[in-house]
Amino acid sequence: xxxxxxxxxxxxxxxxxxxxxxxxxxxxxxxxxxxxxxxxxxxxxxxxxxxxxxxxxxxxxxxxxxxxxxxxxxxxxxxxxxxxxxxxxxxxxxxxxxxxxxxxxxxxxxxxxxxxxxxxxxxxxxxxxxxxxxxxxxxxxxxxxxxxxxxxxxxxxxxxxxxxxxxxxxxxxxxxxxxxxxxxxxxxxxxxxxxxxxxxxxxxxxxxxxxxxxxxxxxxxxxxxxxxxxxxxxxxxxxxxxxxxxxxxxxxxxxxxxxxxxxxxxxxxxxxxxxxxxxxxxxxxxxxxxxxxxxxxxxxxxxxxxx
Amino acid sequence: xxxxxxxxxxxxxxxxxxxxxxxxxxxxxxxxxxxxxxxxxxxxxxxxxxxxxxxxxxxxxxxxxxxxxxxxxxxxxxxxxxxxxxxxxxxxxxxxxxxxxxxxxxxxxxxxxxxxxxxxxxxxxxxxxxxxxxxxxxxxxxxxxxxxxxxxxxxxxxxxxxxxxxxxxxxxxxxxxxxxxxxxxxxxxxxxxxxxxxxxxxxxxxxxxxxxxxxxxxxxxxxxxxxxxxxxxxxxxxxxxxxxxxxxxxxxxxxxxxxxxxxxxxxxxxxxxxxxxxxxxxxxxxxxxxxxxxxxxxxxxxxxxxxxxxxxxxxxxxxxxxxxxxxxxxxxxxxxxxxxxxxxxxxxxxxxxxxxxxxxxxxxxxxxxxxxxxxxxxxxxxxxxxxxxxxxxxxxxxxxxxxxxxxxxxxxxxxxxxxxxxxxxxxxxxxxxxxxxxxxxxxxxxxxxxxxxxxxxxxxxxxxxxxxxxxxxxxxxxxxxxxxxxxxxxxxxxxxxxxxxxxxxxxxxxxxxxxxxxxxxxxxxxxxxxxxxxxxxxxxx
Numbered sequence: 001x002x003x004x005x006x007x008x009x010x011x012x013x014x015x016x017x018x019x020x021x022x023x024x025x026x027x028x029x030x031x032x033x034x035x036x037x038x039x040x041x042x043x044x045x046x047x048x049x050x051x052x053x054x055x056x057x058x059x060x061x062x063x064x065x066x067x068x069x070x071x072x073x074x075x076x077x078x079x080x081x082x083x084x085x086x087x088x089x090x091x092x093x094x095x096x097x098x099x100x101x102x103x104x105x106x107x108x109x110x111x112x113x114x115x116x117x118x119x120x121x122x123x124x125x126x127x128x129x130x131x132x133x134x135x136x137x138x139x140x141x142x143x144x145x146x147x148x149x150x151x152x153x154x155x156x157x158x159x160x161x162x163x164x165x166x167x168x169x170x171x172x173x174x175x176x177x178x179x180x181x182x183x184x185x186x187x188x189x190x191x192x193x194x195x196x197x198x199x200x201x202x203x204x205x206x207x208x209x210x211x212x213x214x215x216x217x218x219x220x221x222x223x224x225x226x227x228x229x230x231x232x233x234x235x236x237x238x239x240x241x242x243x244x245x246x247x248x249x250x251x252x253x254x255x256x257x258x259x260x261x262x263x264x265x266x267x268x269x270x271x272x273x274x275x276x277x278x279x280x281x282x283x284x285x286x287x288x289x290x291x292x293x294x295x296x297x298x299x300x301x302x303x304x305x306x307x
Numbered sequence: 308x309x310x311x312x313x314x315x316x317x318x319x320x321x322x323x324x325x326x327x328x329x330x331x332x333x334x335x336x337x338x339x340x341x342x343x344x345x346x347x348x349x350x351x352x353x354x355x356x357x358x359x360x361x362x363x364x365x366x367x368x369x370x371x372x373x374x375x376x377x378x379x380x381x382x383x384x385x386x387x388x389x390x391x392x393x394x395x396x397x398x399x400x401x402x403x404x405x406x407x408x409x410x411x412x413x414x415x416x417x418x419x420x421x422x423x424x425x426x427x428x429x430x431x432x433x434x435x436x437x438x439x440x441x442x443x444x445x446x447x448x449x450x451x452x453x454x455x456x457x458x459x460x461x462x463x464x465x466x467x468x469x470x471x472x473x474x475x476x477x478x479x480x481x482x483x484x485x486x487x488x489x490x491x492x493x494x495x496x497x498x499x500x501x502x503x504x505x506x507x508x509x510x511x512x513x514x515x516x517x518x519x520x521x522x523x524x525x526x527x528x529x530x531x532x533x534x535x536x537x538x539x540x541x542x543x544x545x546x547x548x549x550x551x552x553x554x555x556x557x558x559x560x561x562x563x564x565x566x567x568x569x570x571x572x573x574x575x576x577x578x579x580x581x582x583x584x585x586x587x588x589x590x591x592x593x594x595x596x597x598x599x600x601x602x603x604x605x606x607x608x609x610x611x612x613x614x615x616x617x618x619x620x621x622x623x624x625x626x627x628x629x630x631x632x633x634x635x636x637x638x639x640x641x642x643x644x645x646x647x648x649x650x651x652x653x654x655x656x657x658x659x660x661x662x663x664x665x666x667x668x669x670x671x672x673x674x675x676x677x678x679x680x681x682x683x684x685x686x687x688x689x690x691x692x693x694x695x696x697x698x699x700x701x702x703x704x705x706x707x708x709x710x711x712x713x714x715x716x717x718x719x720x721x722x723x724x725x726x727x728x729x730x731x732x733x734x735x736x737x738x739x740x741x742x743x744x745x746x747x748x749x750x751x752x753x754x755x756x757x758x759x760x761x762x763x764x765x766x767x768x769x770x771x772x773x774x775x776x777x778x779x780x781x782x783x784x785x786x787x788x789x790x791x792x793x794x795x796x797x798x799x800x801x802x803x804x805x806x807x808x809x810x811x812x813x814x815x816x817x818x819x820x821x822x823x824x825x826x827x828x829x830x831x832x833x834x835x836x837x838x839x840x841x842x843x844x845x846x847x848x
Contacts, residue, residue, distance in 0.1 A: 032732025035441070038750075040739055040769045044459045045443045051437040082531070083357040084513045093531060152564060156571045164568035166557060167533045253560050258533030261558070266354070266532075271732055 001299075004307035005292070012288045019284040020277065024063055027273050034080035042303035053080060066277075076281075077274035081267070087278035094260035095282065097167055101259060102245040104175060108238060109244070113187040114230070117194025121229075122221065124199060130234050132191060140188030143160045147181040150256040165255040178255045182248055186240050193236055209287065224263040231301045238294030312540070334384075334549060334828055334842050342825060348555040350565040350577040354532045357515040357685055360498035361433040364441045366751075367556075369495045374518040374537055374554060374840045376498040379407050379426070379477070380489060382837045384830035386657065386755055388489060392421055392499065392521070393477070401482035407492075409475040414542040415501055416518075416525045423471035425499035425521075431464040432505075433496050440497045445753070449491050452480040482603050484789050487756045493837060494754070523841035532558050537840070550844040563572040566821065575823040575845075581704040584643040584819050593823050597644030598831040599655040601752035602816035603649070603760060606697065606712070608809060611741045611774035615695055618744070622685040623693065624808040629678035629710060630719045632671050636813055640707050643819040648812035650801045651764070652757045655815070655834045659757040662798045663806045675719050682720050699747035700734040708813065738772045746772065748810070755835055757797040763807060764800075775809035802829040824848075 035041060035049055050056045054065060069075045076087035113136075120132035144151075155177060168174050201207060202225060205290035210220045252261030258281060266274035300304045336342065355368030363369055379393040389690045393407040413421035432438055434446045435515050446454045452468025468480030480487060491497065501512075501519045501649040509519045515526045523543045528536035537544065537554045557573075559565040569577040579587055579595060588595040608618040617623050633647030649667035651661050661667075666674055687693040697713065698703040709726050712847035724745070729737060738746045750770075752759040762768055763785050766776040781801050787796045804810070818836055823830050828843040830836070 012578075030732070032736040036732050036735045036739070037441075038735060039444075040735075041441060041767060042444050042447070042458075045439075045441070048436040048443065048458065048460075049439040049441065052437070081356055082354070083362045084359060084510055085531070086510075090531070147561075152567050156573075157567050160571060164571055164573055165559060167530060174609040206761055254533075254561050254564060256557065256564075258530045258558075262354070262558075269731065306471060 049191035081272040082176040098259035109183040109186040113190025116191035120199035136188040139184040338848040345552040378498040379492040386833040422474040423477040429500035542661040600816040607773035621680040626678040626682040629674040653815040695744040697745040
């Protein structure tokens with residue numbers, strides 16, 4: 001197990017390195033640069049600015065400096081757009097916010113989704129099943145860019161109950177709408193997945209055996225059916241966790257949360273190379289780590305899997 | 308009073324635009340009951356690039372910097388120059404030397420006095436290649452002695468033509484008698500900077516915990532992309548006349564969300580999304596406001612060698628410009644009270660007298676007929692239709708305008724214009740490299756003078772993406788840089804632009820806002836929209 005983890009982490013290093021190099025060149029290919037503006041800068045001024053950020057160096061040198069700064073100083077460079085801050089600052093400020101929303105949305109989506117799915121499967125073909133399924137499909141059909149406006153119109157404008165956006169130190173009123181907007185579509189998916197998986201498990205031989213032994217339904221479900229049911233769900237939850245963090249882009253923009261999503265989109269539009277790269281690396285690393293955790297979780301859920 | 312009379316004298320001597328400058332004793336009209344809570348909350352489109360006065364380059368940032376710092380001169384509600392840190396100034400006879408007299412009671416928020424040395428430091432900093440400010444060009448435009456050489460790295464920043472004669476006398480040496488030089492001292496780039504604080508904290512000096520500023524407010528909170536808060540600066544020399552205690556800027560990228568939050572009472576002010584002004588005006592007549600701004604919206608022909616052959620013919624250019632029904636664009640598409648444009652320079656620009664152009668007075672049907680005749684003369688017709696591509700940067704509003712234009716040309720002239728939209732930076736790159744046929748353009752004035760617009764069409768201008776070149780225009784613009792009688796020069800340039808039609812003016816921008824009824828003192832008559840929170844107030848409801 002330990003050697004497996006070490007091996008996976010070692011593979012992660014070249015993976016992330018390739019990600020950095022590929023992103024580095026892809027970003028440079030995009031037309032326009034951080035200092036392309038409606039008011040083209042006089043050549044001398046542009047030269048001064050490029051010299052300050054090392055953009056006058058050959059590309060290989062820029063890449064080398066970038067990598068050595070990360071490895072030696074854990075410094076992801078200055079932002080070209082936000083002159084008073086560097087990439088480390090921007091991530092340190094935005095990531096905890098995105099992580100808060102993301103984790104809450106992840107929890108909401110998995111807990112409610114699994115609960116809906118399990119209930120629907122146990123009461124298969126009853127009104128509970130139909131309600132749960134329609135709720136799941138409804139939630140899935142409403143992506144966050146539809147949920148956002150619906151929520152704001154309802155809770156902010158008509159009911160006047162919740163603030164229409166902002167972070168405000170993470171007060172709960174400010175968290176509700178972004179978390180709902182972020183979680184509903186995943187919630188629907190998880191419910192659907194859990195339901196079909198549970199139905200399959202409930203029809204399998206070992207459950208029949210457990211029932212034949214006279215075990216109460218509760219024990220059958222919790223002790224015997226739950227783990228195998230969750231196996232396909234868990235493999236889906238890994239990517240979902242990454243999605244809710246990166247997918248918070250829309251929610252960050254729409255609810256002005258101050259999260260990383262705004263900085264990410266903004267950096268792509270303004271060609272703020274360093275911020276764009278920094279956030280890409282962060283998301284990439286996160287994906288690698290979460291995938292590893294998901295794989296390890298398999299072993300717990302399925303005794304057949306051994307590393 | 309000595310200083311004020313100096314100002315009055317200088318005003319009289321320097322330019323007509325300065326007349327009427329005076330200090331408002333109190334900006335709250337009599338009979339107004341002020342609200343208990345003097346907090347002003349407004350929507351900010353995007354996170355600002357910086358709060359460093361010498362570095363800031365965006366409008367949102369400049370709005371904050373104008374509250375945090377105070378330069379030599381300020382603008383009043385009409386855009387006239389009024390004293391800031393300087394109580395007035397004197398220009399030498401040749402108008403190459405300006406002497407500003409600084410008030411002795413101006414203080415930094417840490418209690419230190421604001422002196423001429425703070426300006427010397429800031430102005431040298433602005434041109435220093437090491438700081439690499441994106442607004443270095445502004446200092447060069449101000450014609451300050453040696454600015455260009457320092458930016459080019461040929462001289463040390465200490466050689467800049469600025470001097471602290473004593474603690475309260477700041478002297479500037481120019482290379483040309485630039486008539487609108489004093490106006491330019493209201494721009495953030497020229498604001499003073501606290502040397503000791505910058506040296507102590509480096510790039511982090513603008514953080515709430517470090518910043519020291521000399522304006523009416525100090526920065527107390529900043530969560531990038533979410534909000535920034537500024538509060539009354541007790542050290543500010545005119546603190547007793549400041550009414551607003553706290554200013555909150557909320558970053559809201561989506562204008563429709565901002566409007567919803569305004570309607571829910573979270574904001575005192577927000578922008579009105581394109582097309583929604585008429586309905587909001589009907590529902591909230593006292594809150595929806597529209598007023599002219601110093602910005603234009605146009606399409607530029609590519610007149611360089613890479614441009615289409617057809618556009619070299621002035622008749623083609625004129626035909627396309629004439630066939631645009633501007634009233635439909637402003638009244639049916641934009642719907643925000645934008646004035647239709649027949650000149651490149653907005654009529655709202657101070658001291659600009661638009662020429663009496665024949666097409667401005669015509670009926671649209673007359674213009675259409677003229678357009679048809681001109682295009683036929685150029686050899687285009689049903690058998691040989693004119694075809695070209697028009698590009699604009701991706702945006703719903705720009706798309707609507709482009710569709711309307713192409714339809715007008717198609718229906719009236721049988722012209723086949725294909726639309727292409729591009730992401731902003733790609734668009735700028737392509738337009739800047741003359742990889743286009745007809746391209747959208749827009750420009751907002753850097754200062755309130757026609758040259759800020761017309762310089763775009765100077766042959767040597769780096770902003771002249773259409774590569775229009777006309778010797779007479781260049782000559783007139785050169786003269787305007789030093790002349791006292793500039794209005795006729797600008798008028799003549801506009802006359803030439805009508806005859807040559809290098810660009811198609813479409814409309815001039817309007818500021819279209821929802822302003823809460825309890826917000827007082829918003830300077831709707833300041834066409835540059837340089838507003839100061841210290842001049843606003845909240846009325847008791």
